[in-house]
Amino acid sequence: MSLDNTWFTEPMDKTGTAFSLKLGERVHAEQTPYQKIEIYRTETFGHLMVIDGCTMVSTRDNFLYHEMMSHPALYSHPNPRDVVVVGGGDCGTLREVLKHGEVQHATQVEIDERVTRLAEQYFPELCVANGDPRATLFFGDGIAWMKEAAPESLDLIIIDSTDPVGPAEGLFGKKFYVDCLKALRPGGMLVQQSESPLLHIDLIVEMHKAMHDAGFAQTRLLHFPQVIYPSGWWSGSIAQKTAGPLAERLDPATLQTLDTQYYNAEIHRAAFAVPNFVKRALGV
Amino acid sequence: MSLDNTWFTEPMDKTGTAFSLKLGERVHAEQTPYQKIEIYRTETFGHLMVIDGCTMVSTRDNFLYHEMMSHPALYSHPNPRDVVVVGGGDCGTLREVLKHGEVQHATQVEIDERVTRLAEQYFPELCVANGDPRATLFFGDGIAWMKEAAPESLDLIIIDSTDPVGPAEGLFGKKFYVDCLKALRPGGMLVQQSESPLLHIDLIVEMHKAMHDAGFAQTRLLHFPQVIYPSGWWSGSIAQKTAGPLAERLDPATLQTLDTQYYNAEIHRAAFAVPNFVKRALGV
Numbered sequence: 001m002s003l004d005n006t007w008f009t010e011p012m013d014k015t016g017t018a019f020s021l022k023l024g025e026r027v028h029a030e031q032t033p034y035q036k037i038e039i040y041r042t043e044t045f046g047h048l049m050v051i052d053g054c055t056m057v058s059t060r061d062n063f064l065y066h067e068m069m070s071h072p073a074l075y076s077h078p079n080p081r082d083v084v085v086v087g088g089g090d091c092g093t094l095r096e097v098l099k100h101g102e103v104q105h106a107t108q109v110e111i112d113e114r115v116t117r118l119a120e121q122y123f124p125e126l127c128v129a130n131g132d133p134r135a136t137l138f139f140g141d142g143i144a145w146m147k148e149a150a151p152e153s154l155d156l157i158i159i160d161s162t163d164p165v166g167p168a169e170g171l172f173g174k175k176f177y178v179d180c181l182k183a184l185r186p187g188g189m190l191v192q193q194s195e196s197p198l199l200h201i202d203l204i205v206e207m208h209k210a211m212h213d214a215g216f217a218q219t220r221l222l223h224f225p226q227v228i229y230p231s232g233w234w235s236g237s238i239a240q241k242t243a244g245p246l247a248e249r250l251d252p253a254t255l256q257t258l259d260t261q262y263y264n265a266e267i268h269r270a271a272f273a274v275p276n277f278v279k280r281a282l283g284v
Numbered sequence: 285m286s287l288d289n290t291w292f293t294e295p296m297d298k299t300g301t302a303f304s305l306k307l308g309e310r311v312h313a314e315q316t317p318y319q320k321i322e323i324y325r326t327e328t329f330g331h332l333m334v335i336d337g338c339t340m341v342s343t344r345d346n347f348l349y350h351e352m353m354s355h356p357a358l359y360s361h362p363n364p365r366d367v368v369v370v371g372g373g374d375c376g377t378l379r380e381v382l383k384h385g386e387v388q389h390a391t392q393v394e395i396d397e398r399v400t401r402l403a404e405q406y407f408p409e410l411c412v413a414n415g416d417p418r419a420t421l422f423f424g425d426g427i428a429w430m431k432e433a434a435p436e437s438l439d440l441i442i443i444d445s446t447d448p449v450g451p452a453e454g455l456f457g458k459k460f461y462v463d464c465l466k467a468l469r470p471g472g473m474l475v476q477q478s479e480s481p482l483l484h485i486d487l488i489v490e491m492h493k494a495m496h497d498a499g500f501a502q503t504r505l506l507h508f509p510q511v512i513y514p515s516g517w518w519s520g521s522i523a524q525k526t527a528g529p530l531a532e533r534l535d536p537a538t539l540q541t542l543d544t545q546y547y548n549a550e551i552h553r554a555a556f557a558v559p560n561f562v563k564r565a566l567g568v
Contacts, residue, residue, distance in 0.1 A: 011304070017306070
């Protein structure tokens with residue numbers, strides 16, 4: 001059975017899978033200096049932002065990704081004061097980061113200002129923290145920003161980028177990780193979206209190797225459902241500057257104030273459970 | 285962008301989502317007295333069995349579902365000797381059940397013998413335990429089978445069925461659960477596939493209510509990735525005849541002999557972590 005144009009479809013030719021959402025209509029389309037951005041109204045997932053043909057964020061399921069790219073890492077760091085989000089132009093990760101009272105300053109470094117302006121229009125609920133006095137919205141190249149970041153000035157770097165092709169490619173390699181490592185304080189960490197455990201295990205293995213090669217002491221995988229991304233199963237990879245167990249600051253009172261839809265203390269631990277085939281691939 | 289006939293697509297009109305796999309070719313199709321069964325060769329997921337247009341099992345990702353529909357429940361029961369699989373005609377769940385030395389007898393009750401015969405041909409790796417002396421393959425109606433089962437003769441009932449429409453509808457209601465409860469020994473449990481936590485939370489809530497209404501003392505949700513099913517995120521629901529904590533017999537030596545691709549002790553606990561929105565929906 002074929003799908004017609006009443007569906008938005010992202011066919012992934014390399015993985016042989018496709019995911020589709022039933023459409024209302026396309027409400028916006030533009031070519032920026034960096035990429036093509038489209039916004040659709042879907043029948044059951046609210047608004048959908050598509051960049052260069054890839055699903056980026058939907059109203060209905062973005063909570064999974066945004067919560068899991070921020071809270072597990074934030075509660076694994078003993079005292080995250082200075083946080084930077086590289087990419088993340090829809091501001092959903094920034095919003096989650098700023099739910100943490102211990103964060104004193106969070107900078108979002110997004111290359112394409114239009115992503116943020118369109119998020120403000122079509123995903124206003126993701127942008128509610130943009131006016132927080134602790135927030136800085138910087139529009140520019142994340143790779144250049146990190147190269148110039150003051151040494152030992154950051155506690156947590158969240159790399160919330162598109163796939164490792166096109167503009168985001170440079171965010172997935174040793175060179176960039178070396179700059180990240182330098183910018184982190186002792187005990188600091190990086191967390192990066194690292195695609196599907198089932199479909200992209202080779203990429204995950206390469207990323208962890210590059211993180212070690214760059215000088216990070218330890219890496220870990222976390223995983224979670226993410227419906228609109230290929231396979232519906234997604235991961236983040238954490239690299240720690242200093243070896244040792246993660247802090248796990250899972251105080252029930254603190255967690256309760258977070259107001260999350262997916263994340264809680266049980267989910268925090270669950271996300272770090274490593275499936276057997278991943279253990280074998282990563283040699284852990 | 286539309287998808288042509290070089291893809292197999294399962295459009296879910298009610299949920300507004302679709303999942304597709306890039307095809308090689310259709311290698312078999314038949315109409316049985318119960319349903320239409322098709323087998324495809326896909327480009328990246330091996331063989332794919334489709335029943336009445338719904339993806340059922342693929343070579344590449346079935347380990348997720350089969351391991352998670354069996355091992356968490358088996359290791360949550362203190363001593364599972366007599367197990368029945370209702371449905372499960374591809375024999376993958378039966379194979380996992382028979383990896384447990386403590387299981388003395390496992391019966392698969394599948395209504396459509398053709399599912400099993402085609403699995404033997406196209407998914408032979410799922411059928412390797414069919415000749416186990418502890419295994420019985422019975423072809424007939426699971427609802428009738430359960431009605432006639434000897435009282436207190438079973439430790440674990442695994443309901444590995446299609447969606448709650450068509451032939452499997454009767455497996456998702458109070459009447460059937462009452463028969464299951466009667467057939468279970470004290471301390472016995474039932475585990476049933478219960479669709480997607482994101483897309484079908486209303487169904488999950490209804491199922492748990494029906495299990496309680498039937499007299500089960502306690503219910504729990506477990507969840508796991510399942511790439512070819514709608515949303516890529518799937519669940520099972522456990523109903524316990526007797527209230528109380530689950531046994532959690534997670535002895536490392538025993539687990540190591542299982543030879544699983546996804547499941548292990550960490551994954552066991554992770555699967556029972558309940559997301560916040562599910563807690564709210566289930567009132568737990």
